[in-house]
Amino acid sequence: MHFSAPLLILLIALTIALIAVFVIRPQTTATAAGKIAAFIGFFAFPLLCVGMGFSSQMDNSKSTRFCLSCHIMEPYGKSLWIDDPAHLPASHFQNHRVPPDQACYTCHTNYAMFGGLKAKLGGLRHMYVYYLGTPPKPEEIKLYEPYNNRECLHCHAGARSFEEGVVHSADPAVMADIKSNKLSCVSSGCHETVHDIAKLGEKKLWKEPVDANSSDH
Amino acid sequence: MPIPRTTEGYLKVVGVLLICALIVEALSFLGHGAIAFMVFSFAAAVLVCVCVPAYLLTLVHKDHESPH
Numbered sequence: 001m002h003f004s005a006p007l008l009i010l011l012i013a014l015t016i017a018l019i020a021v022f023v024i025r026p027q028t029t030a031t032a033a034g035k036i037a038a039f040i041g042f043f044a045f046p047l048l049c050v051g052m053g054f055s056s057q058m059d060n061s062k063s064t065r066f067c068l069s070c071h072i073m074e075p076y077g078k079s080l081w082i083d084d085p086a087h088l089p090a091s092h093f094q095n096h097r098v099p100p101d102q103a104c105y106t107c108h109t110n111y112a113m114f115g116g117l118k119a120k121l122g123g124l125r126h127m128y129v130y131y132l133g134t135p136p137k138p139e140e141i142k143l144y145e146p147y148n149n150r151e152c153l154h155c156h157a158g159a160r161s162f163e164e165g166v167v168h169s170a171d172p173a174v175m176a177d178i179k180s181n182k183l184s185c186v187s188s189g190c191h192e193t194v195h196d197i198a199k200l201g202e203k204k205l206w207k208e209p210v211d212a213n214s215s216d217h
Numbered sequence: 218m219p220i221p222r223t224t225e226g227y228l229k230v231v232g233v234l235l236i237c238a239l240i241v242e243a244l245s246f247l248g249h250g251a252i253a254f255m256v257f258s259f260a261a262a263v264l265v266c267v268c269v270p271a272y273l274l275t276l277v278h279k280d281h282e283s284p285h
Contacts, residue, residue, distance in 0.1 A: 005246040012243040016236050023232035026225035038228070042272040046235055050261045053242055057257050060249060069250025127251050 002059040003052050011052065015045040061123060065211060067104040070130050075138045076104075079195045083206040088191045094206055097155070111154040139197045147194075149181045227275045231268055238263045 018041035021028060028034040060066055068077040080093040080103060089107070092098045098106040109119040122144070129135055156162040157179070167190075168175055177183035185191050196203070238260045245257035 008246050009243050012239045016239050019232045019235050019239075023229050023236070026228045029225075029228065042228075042231065042235065043269055046239065046264050046269060049239060049242060050264050053246070053257060054261060056246070057254055061254060063249065065249050066251065066254070069252070127255065130251070131255070 001055045003056045005056075008049070008053055008056060011045070012049050015041060015049055018045065058120070061120065062102045062105040062109075064101055064103045064105075070126070072130060072135050072138055072141070073104075075197045075200050076141075076195050078205070078209050079197060079200055079203075081205045081207060081209045082196075082200075082203045084193075084203065087193050087196065087203075088186070089195055090206070107151060109151070110148075111150055146184065147186050149178055149183075149185050152185045153179065224275050224278050227271070227278060231271045231275060234271070235264065235268045238268055 018037065022034075022038050022041060029038045064077070067073055079087070080090055082090040085091045089103075092107070093100055093103045105119070109115055112118075162168060163175075168178065174183065178185065183190075186194055242257060242260035242264070245253045245260060247253070248256070
């Protein structure tokens with residue numbers, strides 16, 4: 001759940017004001033009412049601030065802006081603007097097949113049980129490597145495991161364009177293989193062009209990249 | 218800084234710590250990137266693991282019945 005920053009800052013300011021009363025006049029806690037107010041100020045409100053803040057930060061961590069805040073991810077963000085419909089991430093991003101403000105998370109989360117948690121733990125690992133480890137070059141970044149069709153089928157399964165697609169439905173065995181992840185969607189000859197970072201400099205961009213979390217694209 | 222010996226003294230220290238952690242937490246909401254997330258995590262960890270337990274300890278501190 002996302003709480004707006006002004007609301008959270010207001011709650012924090014209120015908590016600080018309440019605590020400040022007890023720091024300046026600690027004898028206030030001598031009365032029963034003072035003890036209750038102290039409990040609210042020192043215990044309940046701070047935990048509420050942490051809980052609401054955590055929820056908000058978790059929601060923010062799904063944003064495209066968050067993922068691209070590490071410089072190493074900049075080429076990947078730029079690849080979303082490539083002017084080529086065969087470029088899978090770009091066509092999804094530019095045509096809003098994925099929410100532009102959560103473009104990375106939508107495709108790179110895991111739609112299995114606890115998948116969101118797994119994706120966030122992966123994100124924590126990325127931050128550790130980026131700030132405390134030795135980050136690889138952008139073109140050397142690889143997925144932990146081959147891209148699972150499950151992530152594509154989360155949206156495309158049941159869609160007419162997918163179910164009745166000429167190649168998909170030409171042979172019933174092909175559809176079965178796609179749905180059982182035996183035949184990868186991004187395998188050679190199919191939707192193979194994903195983040196082509198190595199050739200990014202040669203590609204024409206649809207328009208200059210802007211903040212994907214703003215509404216002007 | 219002298220070590221506080223009364224409940225009120227502990228409460229003051231805990232209060233100042235809480236205020237500092239809350240200010241850091243509030244500042245983290247001004248950013249949107251990974252650094253803001255880490256700053257928030259640090260502030261939240263201090264709040265939950267240090268400040269709140271320290272406050273709870275003041276409740277059971279022997280001096281908490283000191284007359285005022």
